[in-house]
Amino acid sequence: MRVEIWSxxxxxxxxxxxxxxxxxxxxxxxxxxxxxxxxxxELEPHRGKADIVPVTDVLVEKYGRTPQEARAxxxxxxxxxxxxxxxxxxxxxxxxxxxxxxxxxxxxxxxxRQNALLDLAYHANFTEKRSVFVHExxxxxxxxxxxxxAEAKAVLADEAAYADEVRADEREAAExxxxxxxxxxxxxxxxxxxxxxxxxxxxALEQAWDARTPLTTLTPAAxxxxxxxxxxxxxxxxxxxxxxxDV
Numbered sequence: 001m002r003v004e005i006w007s008x009x010x011x012x013x014x015x016x017x018x019x020x021x022x023x024x025x026x027x028x029x030x031x032x033x034x035x036x037x038x039x040x041x042e043l044e045p046h047r048g049k050a051d052i053v054p055v056t057d058v059l060v061e062k063y064g065r066t067p068q069e070a071r072a073x074x075x076x077x078x079x080x081x082x083x084x085x086x087x088x089x090x091x092x093x094x095x096x097x098x099x100x101x102x103x104x105x106x107x108x109x110x111x112x113r114q115n116a117l118l119d120l121a122y123h124a125n126f127t128e129k130r131s132v133f134v135h136e137x138x139x140x141x142x143x144x145x146x147x148x149x150a151e152a153k154a155v156l157a158d159e160a161a162y163a164d165e166v167r168a169d170e171r172e173a174a175e176x177x178x179x180x181x182x183x184x185x186x187x188x189x190x191x192x193x194x195x196x197x198x199x200x201x202x203x204a205l206e207q208a209w210d211a212r213t214p215l216t217t218l219t220p221a222a223x224x225x226x227x228x229x230x231x232x233x234x235x236x237x238x239x240x241x242x243x244x245x246d247v
Contacts, residue, residue: 001034001209006041006173006183009101009132011233012077012088015122017182017195019084024201030209037109038118040102040169041181043233044095052096052133062237073240080241087127096133099166104138106162107155108147117145177217180234191217194230 005021007014025031059070074090081088101121108117120141124130131137135156142152155161176185184192184201186208192201200220207218220230231239 001030001187001205002037003034003187003205004037004039004185006039006169006178006185007181008041008043008233009098009118009121009125010043010095011181012081012126012238013195013231013233014182015086015088015126016077016081016084017184018118018122019086020195020198021182021184021201023084023198024205027198027202028205028209030205034205036115038105038114039173040105040166041173041178041183042098042102042166042170043181043235044097045099045170047095047097049097049100049133052094052131055093055095058095059237076241077238081126087123089127089129092129093125094129094131094133096131098132099163100135100138100156101132102166102169103155103162104142104147104152106165107152108142108145111147113146117142117147120145180232182232193217194232196220196230 003021003025005018007018025034025036028034056067056070056074059065059073060067063070063073065073071090074093078088078090105114105117105121108114121132124137124141125132130141132141135153138156139149139152143149173181173183176183176191178191178193180193182193182195184204186192186204189211190204190208192204197220200218204218231241233239
């Protein structure tokens with residue numbers, strides 16, 4: 001069975017959703033027979049490659065918030081990430097064009113190192129504050145993931161390399177009805193949108209394994225999750241969890 005995951009390295013809910021999916025996959029009896037393929041989705045495809053800005057500046061622009069409110073939004077998402085055992089830095093992170101990251105991920109897939117590079121890129125972006133938007137830093141990540149340095153440099157230097165593959169992924173996401181990420185497609189039978197809890201992914205894997213139906217987007221029961229569990233990132237920004245108060 002194949003699971004395709006549309007995501008963007010700049011999306012915090014993709015970072016969280018990947019971890020939750022992997023937890024669900026770990027409990028799936030047929031996990032060794034599941035092929036996971038990561039597909040490309042750009043949240044800001046029109047951002048110039050040289051337009052690299054602090055993440056908080058993007059939040060201020062997209063949501064009309066003050067810098068203080070933008071930092072609070074980051075803290076809210078960080079709290080959810082840390083609840084999944086993920087590190088998440090809220091200070092000093094950058095936002096930029098991710099097209100070259102996606103091109104390099106396609107190279108990594110061709111070399112059997114896609115998941116390794118994706119994990120390194122997420123870690124670099126969300127925990128280490130290392131740039132994933134500068135070619136020199138991307139080459140370093142590629143080498144750490146086990147790719148050949150010269151080949152990674154050659155791909156990044158050739159703007160056409162794997163560009164068609166990235167665009168094809170994005171067209172396919174639109175055809176499947178994905179307006180935000182993460183978006184999971186299980187064996188082309190079920191679609192799961194958002195950073196759902198691990199148990200939702202486990203259930204979806206079971207259903208996809210047993211069923212033979214057209215693609216259906218699953219919606220968990222109202223009592224299965226709260227508003228933070230199904231959050232996604234789309235062209236207008238990332239959903240922010242509502243902070244619960246015990247007061």
